[in-house]
Every structure is written in C-alpha cells, then in structure tokens.
Amino acid sequence: MTKTNAGRFFEDYAPGQVIHHAVPRTIKMGERALYHALYPARHALYSSDQFAQACGLPFSPLDDMIAFHVVFGKTVPDVSLNAVANLGYAEGRWLVPVWPGDTLRSVSEVIGVKENSNGKTGVVWVRTRGLNQHNEEVLSYVRWVMVRKRDASSAAPETVIPELAKVVDPSDLVLPKGLHFDNYDFTLAGEAHRWDDYDVGEKIDHVDGVTVEEAEHMMATRLWQNTAKVHFDATVRPDGSRLIYGGHVISLARTLSFNGLANAQMVVALNGGAHVNPCTSGMTVRAWSEVLDKAETSVPSVGALRLRLVATTGAPFALRGEDGKYLPEVLLDLDYWALIPR
Amino acid sequence: MTKTNAGRFFEDYAPGQVIHHAVPRTIKMGERALYHALYPARHALYSSDQFAQACGLPFSPLDDMIAFHVVFGKTVPDVSLNAVANLGYAEGRWLVPVWPGDTLRSVSEVIGVKENSNGKTGVVWVRTRGLNQHNEEVLSYVRWVMVRKRDASSAAPETVIPELAKVVDPSDLVLPKGLHFDNYDFTLAGEAHRWDDYDVGEKIDHVDGVTVEEAEHMMATRLWQNTAKVHFDATVRPDGSRLIYGGHVISLARTLSFNGLANAQMVVALNGGAHVNPCTSGMTVRAWSEVLDKAETSVPSVGALRLRLVATTGAPFALRGEDGKYLPEVLLDLDYWALIPR
C-alpha cells in the first residue's frame, strides 16, 4: 500500500463533490513580514496599523493576496497536482479580512467537468472557499484546470459546464466592516490620485521592474504550502528550469502597481485571469494596468475600480498580436476590482 | 590581545567541562514563518493553533526542528568552529515544547575525548541541553565531532568514550503535557494512515524533491545563529562552493517526509544520525523513510514510530553499496522517534 499522495486524476472528480483540503494554517505578522520582503508591497492599509485604524479597521489586516495564496495553496494537492494547465479564475470575492492570528482552511466543491476531445485530459471546475477559525468565509473563487486522466480508455463523464459571471457585479463587492476613507491621508498613502482621477480606458505604466530569483519564488510558494513539484524541483522540466507559481507573478504585478495605483488599497474581487506564458528565474517582470470600469460602493467615501493588471517582460501596453493571441512576453492578464478613496 | 574568537581546539576540551553558550534567543512566530518559507513544512500540529488545541495543546508550538537548530546553533562557536567533521548524534530527546515567545539558551557538558592516532585531531563528545527562560530543559542530545589540535605535539589526554544508547528507549520518550490524538482530524492532517497502518520494515518514497539554493540555506543557517564559516563564505573551500549546514538537510528531509508521513506529527527523539556526504547548492534533495520500530506510549491514542529518514540526490531506498559503505548520492541517514495517532 502506497502512503504518498499521487494527486487526483480527471476520473476522480464529479460535480457536487466537496473536498476538505488539508493543513489549516495560523498566519500572523511573520507571514506579512515575509510577504513584504518577497514583494515590493507598499499599500499603506496593509503596512500600518494606524493608517488602517484611520480607515475604520481595528488594525492592519493581512494582505489580500496572502489570504488568496494561503487558501489556494491548500487546494494544490487535491486539485492541481496532476494539472496540465491552470486555465482561469472567476467570481473571486474577498469577504472578510484576515487578521494576524487567524487560522485558514480551504474547502472546494467540484462544479463542472468536461473531458477533452483527445481523451487524455479533461477540464475540472472548482469553487474554493477559504474559511477562518470562526467558519466565516474569507474568500471564495472559481478556478478551472486541465487535469490528466489516469486511464485514457475510461469513459467520459457527462459534461457539466458551470455558468460563470464574466465580471463580479459591483453590487456584490463586500467591503470590510467599518471601512471608510473619510480621513484618508493621501500623503502617507503615497499618491494624490482619487477614484475621480481615473478614467475608464486609462492605462498606467507602473515603471518598476523586478528580476526574479529562484530562492524568492520558492520561499513564497512554500510559505503558501503549495506543493506542486515544478516550482521546486529543477529536474522535473526538460529544460532544467523551475516553473514559477503563477500566484507569485500576480503578487509581483499587484505590488509593482503601487506606483500609479497607490490608493487602490484593497483587492475585493477577482473577475478573471490568465497565466498567459510561463515565468522562470532571471526574467525581469514589469506591470501595467488598464482601468476597465468604475463603480460606487455602499460607502460614499469608497469607490471601486475594475482594473486589468498585466505582467510582462516586455514593453508596457502591449498585450496581443495581430492574430489576437497574447504576445510571448506577456505573463499574466488579470481582471480585478479594488477599493479606492473617492 | 586579539578580540576575536578563534574557536576551541582539541586540547581545550576535558571531560566534565561545562560550557555556557552565548546569545540567548527569543523566538516567535516570525521564525516559524521563515521556517515554513524555507522548508516545505506542513505537519498540521505546527501549522494551526486550532489543530494543536484539538490535540490537547494550548496552541501550536514551534517546530521541533526549530528548537533543535536554535539550540545547536549556539554550540557552534564553542564546539565545532574548528571541527573537521560532525560525526554523530545520540540520545536526543525533546522534553518540553517551545512556545512562541520562549527564550532559548544552550549548555554543553564535555562527556568524552579521544585523540586520533594521527596526532592532529581528536574526537570530542558533548551532551548539549537547550533551556528555556524558566530553566526547563526543552531538548537534550549528544553529538560528537572531530576537532583539530592546536599543536600536534601536545600530549594526548586520557581517552574517555561515553557509553551511549543506540536507540532512545520508547519508555523514555516524553510526550508534551496534555497531548492526545483522541479527536485527531485525519482530513485536515492530510493523510489517513495511523500507527497501525505502518509496518516495521516498510519503506516510503516521499516523492517530492527540492533543488537547493544558496540564499535559502544561508538564511536558515543564519537564523539559527550558526557561525561556521563554510556555510557562508564561498572562498573557504578550494572548490568555491559553500558547504550546506547538515541541519538544513535534516529539515528538508523531515519536511519532505510529510508526503507519506503526514501524521508523524512530532519528533520526540533523535536516536542517531550521520551526515554522509556534503550537500551543496544546486543539488536536488529527495527523501525516503523506513519504519525501524513501533512502540506504544503512555497515552493510548498516541503511538510512536521509529523511523530512518534518508536524504539523497539519487533514487529512493538505495543506501549502501556492496562494500557496505554509503552511496555517494546519500546525504543523510537519520534515526528518530515520532508521535503518530493510533
């Protein structure tokens, strides 16, 4: 009897299945210090207790992307250990802040399956919820992955494709309890630009770049207890390079976007996202954003911006070629809602 | 008068000597976050306060190997700065959990000396105890090292070789106060295998591998305030490579062993261990285990497994050649007791 987890194959998923993922994790300020050492994170709400208190919060929560990565990492042994590709995200919402000392665990429900025509792989959709020690849902998102079949000759399951919103409706955005930007200090936040200063269609080059190192992406990925071999074991891929966890690129791009979006403090929804090309060590990652939409929220001082965030090793604003396909230098195309003072 | 510490030489040790090692250290959750960033640590008892509470502990203790490394690191300036080799461990026992906020210091007693026949080096045995701020012994172990003589012409001391147990007797294993596995959640722990599911002689391939980076092993080794030059200074060794601290390999192998031994939650004894071959940056480290023995403990729900843990850059289960010598790809052969639910 083998004791090690070989991961699930396509045949192992069926709509309605609920998977309780292993290894709950208590996260505190040590994880935050590491996050700020691994990424150029500077949003003031996640840096200063006093700044957060001036925004109506009891103190500074853990970065929204820490919550995402911790919840996501737990799903890897059950969802993506035999994944060929991470295909997409939808309907992601941050629901309750994660405070230092909280313990997070993850639960996923299989909401769709579709075998591919080659008979060797299939697509699995899961809705993953992150829960804290009070069983409050802190985060919820859908992702779908292409997974290998254990046996190409096994029969295809009935196809179930979930209906997913293209964009989280702004009326469904959840603001942390108490949040307001009535006394927002733009000087301490680092920039003067308010919600009103951003126009739909506007593009922002975030200027800075980071050349990625192996030790950094591995430390980050391990911290989230993500166990996918390709991130750690240089012998897995034929070219001897480790594939960098897509979430590392998300956090790099999001934190680089401070320069131009310093006041887009909190990520509250993930509308979609694609890891367009693989990222490996030695690449210099840059970021640019496009304002896709704007919305008011239930709190008058708080506006929402829908932003496209692109990570690239190339020039800003280039995204797709004339053939409509992503350019080879583009690493990430993310679509999210962030909260910003009005 | 020179102010710097040149380390002790073989002549400086005599049985009965007690050495109070310098630099006590208060360790908290920051050290744990780093441990979990540097190693693929996933044992639930060291990850979640709630999981630990369900096991009868007040909250999640710091990883057993953090305790070991902190206690060990302090001994380096006094014991192994001029060591030629770290020869072995014996009679290691974890006695009291280390809680975030505890302050550890180390005290060693010289319990044996034996000059080598070449007249240039000798073997020194020390029993090291780790103490917390309440002067409770948290950890105790024997190690022996080969140390250079200051002066080859100095007279050999009387040989004293301590009698050491080959294995810590299971009746001497100390369980943390309150520990039980009555309400153990195997789903959250990550695997279903209990004490009963493991057979003596069974071998487990832990499957995963980690390609080691300079920045990671140096950060780890510094965190334990281990000052041995070979780990940090690439100019020390003729080949320009830094020698990785043996404890880094122990922690790598132990955390990799989660995959197949997820429920072997707590290390409670170190029966022995050999750093068989040097580890350097760029190597891909894998691990396999062998169940050497099983024992009941004073708590009915808690069993003990005696495990061989092997770190290797090669294939699983290969250990020694036909000549009885360790194979060149084997890095570590460790023998320990761990606690697991029955």
Add this chain to the structure above:
Amino acid sequence: MTKTNAGRFFEDYAPGQVIHHAVPRTIKMGERALYHALYPARHALYSSDQFAQACGLPFSPLDDMIAFHVVFGKTVPDVSLNAVANLGYAEGRWLVPVWPGDTLRSVSEVIGVKENSNGKTGVVWVRTRGLNQHNEEVLSYVRWVMVRKRDASSAAPETVIPELAKVVDPSDLVLPKGLHFDNYDFTLAGEAHRWDDYDVGEKIDHVDGVTVEEAEHMMATRLWQNTAKVHFDATVRPDGSRLIYGGHVISLARTLSFNGLANAQMVVALNGGAHVNPCTSGMTVRAWSEVLDKAETSVPSVGALRLRLVATTGAPFALRGEDGKYLPEVLLDLDYWALIPR
C-alpha cells in the same frame, strides 16, 4: 496625466522644505526574524528579551539598523530616486528604541542645496527624522545626495551648505531609558571584553565573511520598502548587475563585527559614512573595525566606543592607497558610536 512617481529632480528642492514621506509601517517580530536570517546578527540585547531585561529594558527592542533602514527606505522615493550618488551621512542619533508593534514614518527637511559646476547635477542635504506612532523621534540623521537636474538650463539656486558636526559629541548620545549594564552577563553576550579593554587606535579583524546573494539583498531592501530600481532590476545597469543597497553592506558589516565587538551592543550615533565602492552579488564581504575614540556616558556602567567600521572584499586594515584614495576593494567606511559595558 501621468500617475506614476518619477521622483524629484534637483530643481524640486529648496532649503526649508519639509517632506512627509509615504507608507508608514508597523514592524514586529517578523521583521526581526528576517533581519536575523538575512544578516549574522547576534548581539544579545537584540536577541533575547531576558538579556534586555537584565539591562533595564522592558524587552528586546528591534535592531537599531532595522530602525535606520525603515526610516531611510521611506525617503528613497522623495530623495534619491534620481540620485546619482549617496554622498554622506552626519549627525545621526538613535533617540528612542523601536519596540515590536511600533509604527514608523519619516519626515525630511531640506537643509542645503548646491548646484554642481557641470550644471547637470546638484547636491541636496536633508535632515530625516523617524517618528513612531506617539510622534516621538526615534532616529534623526543628515544625508546628502547628488541629484540630477530635470533641465540643465534651469538657473542655479542660491547655495546653502549646512554646518554639520564631524562627530556627534558624546554628551549628545541618548541612552535608552533605563539602560544599564550593572548585571551584564558576558558569557551569554559571547565575549569578555569591556570598554576598558579597548584602546583608541586598536584595530580588530572580524574574521568572518559572507558571500552575497541576489535574493538576500533584494529581500532586505524590499523589507525596508526601498524602491530604487537599481537594486531590483538587472536591466538598469549596462553590466546587468544589480547594485546592492548600501544599507545592506552596513548591516552585513555591523553584524559581522560581533566577532570582536560582541559587547558593543547598541548603535547610538552615526558620525559619518561613505559607500566607497559598489557592492554586487557574488562578492565576499568582510569587516574590520578601528577604535577611534572612547567616552563615558551618563550611566556609570555604560561606556561608549567611537568605531570605524570598514566593509571590504579584501584584506583587513587596508583602507586607502598611497594616493590617499580608498582602495578598490573597500566598500564602506562608517563612523559610529556604540554602547558597551564598562
């Protein structure tokens, strides 16, 4: 309208200007754990709460250089983003310890400007103060940088050169409230040398060396929220190397100086300092010190040593060539006051 910060140019500074730097930061034990992973930090006062309590403090403060780096880092976007060179430091004083949980922000006043004769650059002097959440000044120092002009044809401002003390007068050194070394444990501190054991003119080779890695200096520099591109983006400099933040070299040298200056516990003043040559990844950094002066303090058990601290990739004690210029292997020449038991 561009949203990104292009940094200030020489024309943007005028004496009397006060700049409130962005992104206050709450720092706790996670930052300290990282500091001790990134540097071989071993001064007992910053390692153990019990050791600090025996010295009259409530518990162990955050390392003096953590305070410096956090305060310094915030000034980068406003002071040195377009700097050609960091020219010097003066009148640096640590005024109040930084405790885990404190929130730091930085305020700078422009105290001098002088256009260079080439008309393309100028020198700007700022006095920077670090403030905690109680608006107490925790740190104050002057630094001056050479900054590019936006437009070479713009008129030169009236030259204002501040008068700066060459050395902080020992009577101006501020000791942390309650500090004494009456019950100082030299064994736990790691060395026996007191204030009396050091002579003016004495030089100490700190023996150890560290070969620097990209991942480490980037993590350190990010942790201080220092945003200068040259530290992170390998494409900025023609030779493809990242320039290591000068403060990283300061911390490396200061922590290496433990070996010979283990009792020089607290840095209380920065008299001056020059980043003599650039440091890049792969260099092996060593350190040596020279005792420049000695002074008593207001507390009888506490003495002060004025120390030159040199970081070098070469042999100890070599500093300048026959032409009076710094040798190419010298990286840093720092002049500071530290507190040591009498």
